[in-house]
Amino acid sequence: MAWFALFVSLGVGVRLFFWAYAIQAIGSTRTSLYVNLVPVIATVSAWVWLDERLSPLQLLGAIAVITGIILSRRLNLHSE
Known part of the structure; x- marks a missing residue:
């Protein structure tokens, strides 16, 4: 059980490190878009x-997310 707690803690720590780095590197708006x-x-x-x-609904959701990111980037809706 201790190993599980260690892996979860490491996973959360690494994720938070990269999240903070992304905010610093590309800004909070773009980071929240890519999350x-x-x-x-x-x-x-x-x-x-x-x-x-994969179900058709999962594929449709993935397409919707990717399309939304592409449209947002092309239309410059991510002002900082």
Whole structure:
């Protein structure tokens, strides 16, 4: 059980480090925009490594997230 707590703590610590670095490097608005990719990346990772099947709704959600990010970047809706 101690190993599990260690891995969870390390995972949270690493995530927070990269989150803070991203805010400093590209700004809070763009960082919050890209955080929407986390579920998409998790879904694709589960599909690749765990042989999970993707439902049409999951694919539609991933397409919606990616389309939203692309539109936001193209339309310059991310003012700092």
